[in-house]
Amino acid sequence: MNELATKYNPADVEEKWYAYWLKNGLFKSKPDGREPYTVVIPPPNVTGILHMGHMLNNTIQDILVRRARMEGKNACWVPGTDHASIATEAKVVNKLAAQGIKKSDLSREEFLKYAWEWKEEHGGIILKQLQKLGASCDWDRTAFTMDEIRSESVLKVFVDLYNKGLIYRGVRMVNWDPKALTALSDEEVIYKDEHSKLYYLRYFIEDEDKYIIVATTRPETILGDTAVCVNPNDPRYSFLKGKKVIIPLVNRVVPIIMDDYVDIEFGTGCLKVTPAHDVNDYMLGEKYNLPSIDIFNDNGTISEAGGLYVGMDRFDVRKQIAKDLQEAGLLEKVEDYDNKVGYSERTNVVIEPKLSMQWFVKMDKLAAPALDAVMKDEIKFHPDKFKNIYRHWMENIKDWCISRQLWWGHRIPAYYLPQGGFVVAATPEEALKLAREKSGKADLQMSDLRQDEDCLDTWFSSWLWPISLFDGINNPGNEEINYYYPTTDLVTAPDIIFFWV
Known part of the structure; x- marks a missing residue:
């Protein structure tokens, strides 16, 4: 041809x-x-x-x-x-x-x-x-x-970073996916604009026939309130210093705390504090030693700790609690409100901020050389406008939650000892050796150890x-x-x- x-x-x-x-x-x-x-x-x-x-x-x-x-x-x-x-x-x-x-x-x-x-x-x-x-x-x-070479590499790096103090385990606020039943990283949360409602609730001052108004888009979370916060420079609320308020419906007496974190111009100037279910509230809770009450089960239903509406889905509770607050004379008003709501990138359900025991990577030391290489143009972005996006993210990076409550993936190489504590090792044989050294029990067997159930984040x-x-x-x-x-x-x-x- x-x-x-x-x-x-x-x-x-x-x-x-x-x-x-x-x-x-x-x-x-x-x-x-x-x-x-x-x-x-x-x-x-x-x-x-x-x-x-x-x-x-x-x-x-x-x-x-x-x-x-x-x-x-x-x-x-x-x-x-x-x-x-x-x-x-x-x-x-x-x-x-x-x-x-x-x-x-x-x-x-x-x-x-x-x-x-x-x-x-x-x-x-x-x-x-x-x-x-x-x-x-x-x-x-x-x-x-997840092939053999890549899996060996993952476990080796995990152990190496753990031994260098760059991986740690602890209870911290995470993004929880109630459908996948796992924690997510900040980058796996997609924020969407939503038409919501803003509920204005009456919090009565203890031993007084007076109340303050607190506005929230999530009235179901009052079940976990452990304080109300106002700005110490807000003249409207200076009389509240040292006083306590009663959580609507729950009837829990909680302290009034004063912190300039609260924006005087936003809402009513009164902030309900739910340390177990909001990142900023968690920081206030740490600062003022407030208790944290986890009111949600992993699937998004109300837990026993919530006290009311136990076993009901969080969004069903939102509808019901609004009615109950209205009937009790504790709902001042409801307004239409546009806000951003976090959704799971993978399952498209609303994320629930939640305190959870997870594994994390410390990012500040790791981010520094990665940022340096870009700022010195050893690595170049095309178009170069993304250099600034990268810089801003790396300069404000948070510790990375790397554990996922899943079975498909690289299982975390941590092994728990019968008497408490754990060892980290790339192989079961090495884990047993370390466990015997740590416990002082030479007759310890592999069957005595329990490997962490979680998998590592895909990334x-x-x-x-x-x-x-x-x-x-x-x-x-x-x-x-x-x-x-x-x-x-x-x-x-x-x-x-x-x-x-």
Whole structure:
């Protein structure tokens, strides 16, 4: 066929040439004397199929990689997929539910068997789509965030950071997903504008026939109130110093605290303080040694500690408590109110701020060199306006909650001793050795230890991706990590700045 067809027919061209490229190993890369050009695919989740953003992203990467080859560079484009803890577990749970099987009826091992089956069935779809797209990846290097090398890398880094004091366990305020029943990081919360209601409640002053008005969008949380706060410079409330008020319906007597955190101009100038269910209230609680009352069960229903409406869903309680407050003469008024409400990125349910025992990474020391590299232009953003977004985020970064109450993912390598306390180790054998040393009991057995039930946040493996792909954590001096790392270009969406850029 010497004539050029008048119309392009993909079927005549794409499969033929892609097969030829693969057969002749034209996308393969090995370290040699040429200048390396390395790109790693931000690993898409195994939960489904590529969307238009992935298509655009990978096309741009392919153009950069092909250009590098034409320039004589040793181009290495590494593909892979992410296990996506929350999203994948939700898919598996839904599939099992359709079969009449509840996750709660399964052991961890039984559930993981179903999860791996789901991954094997669906996990390769994305890679096949990339091949259909014509992506010139080195397919022999395909990796998965939970394969053996990557899993070993994750555990090794966790232990290393823990031993350096950069990972710790403690009770802190987290974003709680009542549907997935797990904590989330700040970056996994999507804020949406909502038309809400603002409820003005009457808090009577103890032993007086007077009351103050407190406004809230979440009247159900009065069940966990342990104080009311006013600004000491607010002349309207100077008479409240040293007094106490009675929580509406609950009849709990709580102190009036005075702190300039309260904005005199906002609302009524009186702030209800619920330390267990609001980040700012939690800080006030710490400052004034207030008790924290956790009024929610993990699924968003009212707990026994709430005292009233026990077992009812939080949003049903909101409707009911408004009626009850009205009937008791404790509801001043209700107004329409527009505010931002946090939703889980994965399950699209309203997040509940909640005190919870979790694992965290201290971010200040880790953020400093990452910020420094960008500010010195050793790493450049395109467009460069994102440099300031990155800078602002890194300068205000908080400790990262890395534990997830899930079974699909890298299980946290912490092992609890019978007499209390725990050890952290990359393998059960090492954990047993440390446990015997810590307890002074040489006859301690593995069956005496209990491994932490939680898994690590998916991003804990993703942040190691450019290094773990070349086995640079398990074998830091190997030829490939020295040759291909650091990578040359990263193509990703702006919102991923806050995850693993």
